[in-house]
Amino acid sequence: MAEGKGQKTNLGAHLGGHLRENGMLVALVAIVFFFTLVVRVSIDVDFLSAQNITNLFLQNSYVIIMALGMLLVIVAGHIDLSVGSVAAFTGAVAATLTVTLGWPVLAVIPTVLVVGGLIGAAQGYWVAYWRIPSFIVTLAGMLVFRGLTLWLLGGQNIGPFPKSFQSLSTGFIPDLFMVGKPNVTAILVVTLAALILIFLAWRSRQCDAEFGIEQEPMGLFVARSMVIAAALIFVGYKLASFRGLPNVVVVLTILTVLYAFFTENTTTGRRIYALGGNEKAAKLSGINTNRLVFLCFINMGVLASLAGMIVTARLNSATPKAGTGFELDVIAAVFIGGASMTGGSGKIIGVVVGALIMGVMNNGMSILGIGIDYQQVIKGLVLLAAVIFDVYNKNK
Amino acid sequence: MTVLLEMRGIGKSFPGVRALDQVNLTVEAGEIHAICGENGAGKSTLMKVLSGVYPAGSYEGEIRYDGAVLENRSIRDSEAKGIIIIHQELALVPLLSIAENLFIGNEIARRGVINWQAAFKKTEGLLKKVGLNEAPGTQVGKLGVGKQQLIEIAKALAKDVRLLILDEPTAALQENDSQKLLDLMLELKAHGVTQIIISHKLNEISRVADRITVIRDGSTVSTIDRAEISEDRIIRDMVGRDMAHRYPDRVPNPGETLLEVEGWNVWHPEQKDRQTIHNAAFHVRKGEIVGIAGLMGTGRTELAMSLFGRSYGRGHRGKVRMNGREVDVTTVDKAIAAGVSYVTEDRKALGLILEEPILKNISLANLAGIAMRGVLDKRREAKVAEEYRKALAIRTPGVQQKVLNLSGGNQQKVVLSKWLFTDPQVLILDEPTRGIDVGAKYEIYTIMNDLAAQGRGVVMISSEMPELLGMCDRIYVMNEGRIVGELSRAEATQERIMAMILKTTGRAA
Numbered sequence: 001m002a003e004g005k006g007q008k009t010n011l012g013a014h015l016g017g018h019l020r021e022n023g024m025l026v027a028l029v030a031i032v033f034f035f036t037l038v039v040r041v042s043i044d045v046d047f048l049s050a051q052n053i054t055n056l057f058l059q060n061s062y063v064i065i066m067a068l069g070m071l072l073v074i075v076a077g078h079i080d081l082s083v084g085s086v087a088a089f090t091g092a093v094a095a096t097l098t099v100t101l102g103w104p105v106l107a108v109i110p111t112v113l114v115v116g117g118l119i120g121a122a123q124g125y126w127v128a129y130w131r132i133p134s135f136i137v138t139l140a141g142m143l144v145f146r147g148l149t150l151w152l153l154g155g156q157n158i159g160p161f162p163k164s165f166q167s168l169s170t171g172f173i174p175d176l177f178m179v180g181k182p183n184v185t186a187i188l189v190v191t192l193a194a195l196i197l198i199f200l201a202w203r204s205r206q207c208d209a210e211f212g213i214e215q216e217p218m219g220l221f222v223a224r225s226m227v228i229a230a231a232l233i234f235v236g237y238k239l240a241s242f243r244g245l246p247n248v249v250v251v252l253t254i255l256t257v258l259y260a261f262f263t264e265n266t267t268t269g270r271r272i273y274a275l276g277g278n279e280k281a282a283k284l285s286g287i288n289t290n291r292l293v294f295l296c297f298i299n300m301g302v303l304a305s306l307a308g309m310i311v312t313a314r315l316n317s318a319t320p321k322a323g324t325g326f327e328l329d330v331i332a333a334v335f336i337g338g339a340s341m342t343g344g345s346g347k348i349i350g351v352v353v354g355a356l357i358m359g360v361m362n363n364g365m366s367i368l369g370i371g372i373d374y375q376q377v378i379k380g381l382v383l384l385a386a387v388i389f390d391v392y393n394k395n396k
Numbered sequence: 397m398t399v400l401l402e403m404r405g406i407g408k409s410f411p412g413v414r415a416l417d418q419v420n421l422t423v424e425a426g427e428i429h430a431i432c433g434e435n436g437a438g439k440s441t442l443m444k445v446l447s448g449v450y451p452a453g454s455y456e457g458e459i460r461y462d463g464a465v466l467e468n469r470s471i472r473d474s475e476a477k478g479i480i481i482i483h484q485e486l487a488l489v490p491l492l493s494i495a496e497n498l499f500i501g502n503e504i505a506r507r508g509v510i511n512w513q514a515a516f517k518k519t520e521g522l523l524k525k526v527g528l529n530e531a532p533g534t535q536v537g538k539l540g541v542g543k544q545q546l547i548e549i550a551k552a553l554a555k556d557v558r559l560l561i562l563d564e565p566t567a568a569l570q571e572n573d574s575q576k577l578l579d580l581m582l583e584l585k586a587h588g589v590t591q592i593i594i595s596h597k598l599n600e601i602s603r604v605a606d607r608i609t610v611i612r613d614g615s616t617v618s619t620i621d622r623a624e625i626s627e628d629r630i631i632r633d634m635v636g637r638d639m640a641h642r643y644p645d646r647v648p649n650p651g652e653t654l655l656e657v658e659g660w661n662v663w664h665p666e667q668k669d670r671q672t673i674h675n676a677a678f679h680v681r682k683g684e685i686v687g688i689a690g691l692m693g694t695g696r697t698e699l700a701m702s703l704f705g706r707s708y709g710r711g712h713r714g715k716v717r718m719n720g721r722e723v724d725v726t727t728v729d730k731a732i733a734a735g736v737s738y739v740t741e742d743r744k745a746l747g748l749i750l751e752e753p754i755l756k757n758i759s760l761a762n763l764a765g766i767a768m769r770g771v772l773d774k775r776r777e778a779k780v781a782e783e784y785r786k787a788l789a790i791r792t793p794g795v796q797q798k799v800l801n802l803s804g805g806n807q808q809k810v811v812l813s814k815w816l817f818t819d820p821q822v823l824i825l826d827e828p829t830r831g832i833d834v835g836a837k838y839e840i841y842t843i844m845n846d847l848a849a850q851g852r853g854v855v856m857i858s859s860e861m862p863e864l865l866g867m868c869d870r871i872y873v874m875n876e877g878r879i880v881g882e883l884s885r886a887e888a889t890q891e892r893i894m895a896m897i898l899k900t901t902g903r904a905a
Contacts, residue, residue: 207775245676265764265772274760277749284738284746285761285814286729344751 120301805836
């Protein structure tokens with residue numbers, strides 16, 4: 001390679017400068033390897049079995065979905081503690097509409113999303129236009145919507161749901177080619193996704209080159225792209241050989257791409273980062289900061305209601321206890337993913353990786369039979385370590 | 397008279413700036429000594445040296461106090477010797493009571509337990525001394541600024557003050573509160589408290605001061621005795637420097653009137669009955685550089701920010717016209733759309749997102765200019781940033797650098813780029829060269845000249861008079877929220893501007 005020697009010296013410097021972005025990805029891969037090894041050795045189970053990978057996504061989809069919205073809220077310099085209660089409440093609303101009132105599923109889903117948006121608006125209004133700290137408003141929301149969930153359900157579980165509603169969580173994309181196993185559609189879709197990903201990365205790299213923007217060394221670029229593509233195809237193959245692509249994974253992927261695009265490539269997305277980075281400067285640049293905060297909370301409410309429906313569908317009943325503690329998992333995922341507490345920074349892809357790290361650890365430790373006591377301690381320490389790593393990097 | 401304080405040959409440097417050089421100050425016991433000088437002359441730095449904010453060893457020269465060499469390691473040291481400074485920004489805790497504030501850090505306590513009875517009793521005595529008729533339990537935040545100022549003095553008295561330093565004590569006060577404060581100063585003097593007052597207000601100084609020391613560009617110019625005090629003399633000493641800086645040449649070529657402001661009135665955002673801008677009227681022509689002179693806190697920034705999308709104040713009243721047509725400037729984006737830009741004096745807090753790269757800062761005020769239907773074109777963004785980097789000579793390895801890492805001058809160029817990208821017809825530059833080294837200043841001046849040559853109108857707010865004189869075609873002089881005069885380039889001199897300010901101070905009502 002022509003770059004030969006120069007590249008080697010660059011590599012170290014580049015890794016030093018971008019430790020964070022690559023660090024979390026490396027951590028995720030390392031954690032997966034660790035559990036694969038330990039699970040195999042200690043209880044002779046395949047951690048990366050098709051079934052477990054499917055489970056991993058089904059178990060963690062709601063965290064990832066809410067983390068997408070939470071990232072925006074946190075980037076804007078706020079926090080939303082109410083998402084667990086809101087998910088429970090909207091789940092209860094969905095159950096009441098579907099099971100008790102017998103609404104068709106296609107009417108229930110948009111209705112519940114609107115309810116979520118209204119809840120977000122109700123909270124965001126006080127934060128954005130009255131300047132009441134979001135911590136307090138959403139702490140109140142956390143109590144209010146938990147209470148309303150209990151009231152709506154009358155302390156009972158409501159279920160079961162019709163098949164069509166359950167498929168929100170437990171459904172799979174049907175195989176269009178009818179080959180049987182492995183599921184050809186799944187393999188095709190995932191391979192295509194991997195190719196598109198590589199293409200996009202390559203194009204943005206070309207764009208950087210055009211403007212003399214500092215580039216990632218070629219070797220690292222190739223290595224990283226290969227690893228990501230390989231991981232994607234591996235996961236796709238595994239899913240294909242089980243029951244195919246879960247609906248949730250498709251929804252998740254679409255949302256992730258959508259939000260990544262929104263945060264990085266739209267004016268509104270950019271303005272949210274500006275608002276979190278320096279609200280006064282943003283305001284003096286003609287940005288309607290209050291409205292943006294309001295919109296972030298509405299968006300969070302909508303995503304919380306989507307997550308609420310998915311959880312409800314998965315459990316096949318709305319329960320008063322659903323979603324307890326979700327807010328902490330979601331917020332932890334955002335911070336592990338590299339968002340800053342003070343706002344203004346954080347990436348969608350980082351958040352997804354952060355949520356996956358949490359998810360893989362939950363899943364791995366459960367398989368190993370580690371008690372909930374130790375699990376909490378370990379998760380807490382991982383969160384702390386990730387943020388210390390961040391701060392250390394910044395001060396260096 | 398015995399000498400209480402003698403500062404000899406004081407020098408103090410900051411990176412790139414010589415703030416104080418060979419300052420001498422002698423204060424006699426029992427006198428009120430005034431220190432005068434322009435903004436940035438070094439008055440406050442000198443007082444920080446004296447009060448231990450800058451500890452011994454961080455400055456040159458010698459301080460003798462009460463017959464011994466004074467070497468303060470901290471403010472606590474100087475306070476222990478009875479030297480107490482009251483800063484312009486009051487250091488009171490608004491949510492605590494008067495009594496609690498008076499003894500902060502100096503509590504009447506045994507083993508950490510406060511004796512409230514004694515504290516309240518002592519508070520009553522101190523309040524009587526400063527002529528305040530308030531209950532010791534009153535929350536400080538509920539008092540007006542004038543009364544708060546008196547509480548600061550009571551706080552100093554609580555510490556057995558011998559040398560009281562007041563940094564622009566009447567800057568934020570109404571006329572009758574100022575008078576009360578000056579009376580109190582004379583009363584304290586009668587009780588033997590030596591005082592140093594920093595002030596711009598010559599009528600106040602001549603009322604209370606026994607002697608005046610004038611500081612200019614970090615050095616002592618003169619010490620004037622009471623008998624010789626005259627406004628002319630002080631003004632001459634304050635501004636008597638040569639034009640030290642050079643300004644790029646330019647042939648002024650003003651065109652039609654661009655921006656016109658008429659009968660502009662603004663009230664303070666929190667204190668509803670305090671009017672900060674009174675009936676301001678001014679205009680800017682195409683290709684013209686117009687200056688706004690005035691001391692700090694006279695309402696120049698408030699005037700500019702209130703015009704720029706009501707970013708300051710409330711109850712805005714008045715007319716704004718662009719090219720003869722009345723325009724809506726009620727929000728920032730409307731002001732930008734009308735062709736007005738405001739470059740803040742505080743670029744770090746209000747102008748930049750420090751953690752973001754240069755290119756994102758430049759596009760911030762005109763994201764529509766790099767987007768199609770709300771989707772950003774990042775190539776275009778990089779291209780735009782690159783163009784401004786070249787045009788304004790922003791010194792940086794690349795436009796991906798965080799602005800945090802740039803020098804003051806280059807940061808200022810990024811802010812300028814941001815506003816130029818909105819293609820404004822009128823740019824209001826608030827202290828555009830503050831905190832910038834001399835070379836970068838010249839570059840900023842050149843950019844300003846280029847903007848005027850392109851037919852834009854430039855408004856320059858500055859506390860540095862030589863800069864206004866060197867750059868502007870016309871200068872408006874502001875004082876106490878009013879525009880008190882207008883001078884053409886030919887008429888304008890530092891003496892005239894100073895005289896306009898001083899002669900209208902406390903007299904416009």
